[in-house]
Amino acid sequence: MRLITRADWDGLVCAVLLSTVEHIEAIQFAYPKDIQDGKVIVPDNSAIANLPYHPNCVLWFDHHISEEELGAPMAAFTGIKGKFGLAPSAARLIYDFYGGDATFARFKALVEATDRVDSAQLTKADVENPAGYVLLAYTVDPRSGLKDLELQMYFIMLIDWLKSKPIDEILQIPEVKLMTDRLLAEDRNFRDALQQHSRLDGNVVVTDFRGLPAVPPGNRFAIYTLFPAANVSARLYDGKDGSISTIALGHSIFNRTCQTNVGKLLAEYGGGGHRGAGTAQFQKAESEAKFQEIITRLKQAG
Ligand SMILES: [Mn+2]
Numbered sequence: 001m002r003l004i005t006r007a008d009w010d011g012l013v014c015a016v017l018l019s020t021v022e023h024i025e026a027i028q029f030a031y032p033k034d035i036q037d038g039k040v041i042v043p044d045n046s047a048i049a050n051l052p053y054h055p056n057c058v059l060w061f062d063h064h065i066s067e068e069e070l071g072a073p074m075a076a077f078t079g080i081k082g083k084f085g086l087a088p089s090a091a092r093l094i095y096d097f098y099g100g101d102a103t104f105a106r107f108k109a110l111v112e113a114t115d116r117v118d119s120a121q122l123t124k125a126d127v128e129n130p131a132g133y134v135l136l137a138y139t140v141d142p143r144s145g146l147k148d149l150e151l152q153m154y155f156i157m158l159i160d161w162l163k164s165k166p167i168d169e170i171l172q173i174p175e176v177k178l179m180t181d182r183l184l185a186e187d188r189n190f191r192d193a194l195q196q197h198s199r200l201d202g203n204v205v206v207t208d209f210r211g212l213p214a215v216p217p218g219n220r221f222a223i224y225t226l227f228p229a230a231n232v233s234a235r236l237y238d239g240k241d242g243s244i245s246t247i248a249l250g251h252s253i254f255n256r257t258c259q260t261n262v263g264k265l266l267a268e269y270g271g272g273g274h275r276g277a278g279t280a281q282f283q284k285a286e287s288e289a290k291f292q293e294i295i296t297r298l299k300q301a302g
Contacts, residue, residue: 001059002026002043004035006050006090009137010118012155013091013110014049014061016162020107021098022047022059027159029152032064050090053080061094063087088115109133110162120221120253120276127221130184132167138219139179190218194226202299203258205230209237210245224252231258232298236291238284245287247294251276259301265294 003018005011007029015027024047030040035052042048047059060082083093091114095104104111113133116122126134140155154175161170170176193216198207205227209215215237223233235248249262263273269290271280282290 001045001047002028003047003049004028004030004040004042004051004054004057005048007031007151007155008050008118009140010089010091010114011050012140012158013089013107013114013162014094015155015159016110017091017094017098017104017107018047018049018059019159020163021103027156029155049094053084060084061090061097063090063093088119088121089117091115091118109167113137122221122253124225124254127219127225130219132171135180135183136167136170136176138183139176186216187218187222190216191222191226193218194223198223198227200227200230201295203229203231203302204295204298205233206295207233207235209235211238220250221253224254228252228254231255231302232260232262234291234295234298236287239281243284244281245284245291246279246281247271247287247291248279249273249277249294249298257302258298260298265297269294 001022001024003015003024003026005014005027011029015024018024019027030051032051034040035042035054042054042056044056046054046057048054048057049061050064051062052064053060053062058081060080062084063086083097085093087093089111091111095107095111098104101108110133114137116126117134117137122134125131130138136158140151140158157175161173171180193209194207197209198205205223207223224230227233231252233250233252236245237248238245247266249266251258251262261275263275263278266273266278266280269280269282272278280294
């Protein structure tokens with residue numbers, strides 16, 4: 001059968017597991033919105049992983065649950081083989097469904113790392129000094145700069161390597177090493193840039209990248225290792241054409257005490273997101289006043 005899986009690390013690990021226990025003839029990567037918008041052709045008898053349900057599938061695993069689905073669960077999906085529920089990763093659902101350690105012992109560490117990566121339950125070491133599967137996972141995030149076909153080819157190779165080689169060996173493969181070396185170098189520069197442009201304001205760490213020609217790339221959780229006292233980050237940066245400024249908010253993944261639902265807060269300013277992360281954009285002229293207002297509200301809520 002054909003497997004359609006999400007074009008991210010969790011989706012890739014789903015493909016590793018499913019192709020070990022099911023007869024998967026082809027693997028295709030898709031984004032959730034394209035499935036929902038009907039833009040993906042789903043052949044009859046497909047398997048779908050880490051993506052929304054489609055009526056043509058006969059095997060389905062997903063852990064992305066909206067609040068409505070939690071309230072009125074699953075009735076539509078009984079009779080379909082698979083698992084849909086709360087889990088740190090879709091790979092974890094597959095791991096458990098097919099018998100856990102008894103079936104997948106050799107992928108135990110891989111799936112544990114995938115849980116941490118996919119649910120942002122990273123350790124400080126995973127952020128400051130990533131190694132093993134977590135470091136490899138960073139090579140498939142959007143920061144890698146790989147585009148469509150290139151990314152798909154890389155994904156297919158990774159699935160093969162993850163099934164056939166130990167992680168230390170995979171990290172030495174030239175295509176992989178090129179990417180991890182670059183990511184680690186970027187992270188070092190990014191940490192310097194964060195130190196230079198950030199200040200702690202109550203419970204908020206404010207990073208002001210406005211006026212920089214480009215926002216430097218780097219691990220989005222690095223700010224929380226540098227400012228462990230903050231429970232929320234606010235990053236300010238300019239749009240490409242210079243007329244717009246953006247504020248991006250995120251809860252700390254280490255100090256989980258922020259009281260603000262940042263998606264809801266930013267929705268009041270025409271932006272959006274979810275409880276733990278979101279963005280809003282402003283015309284430059286009004287942005288400074290709005291930024292100050294938002295940061296004040298984050299401080300007041302604690
Ligand atoms: Mn996932």
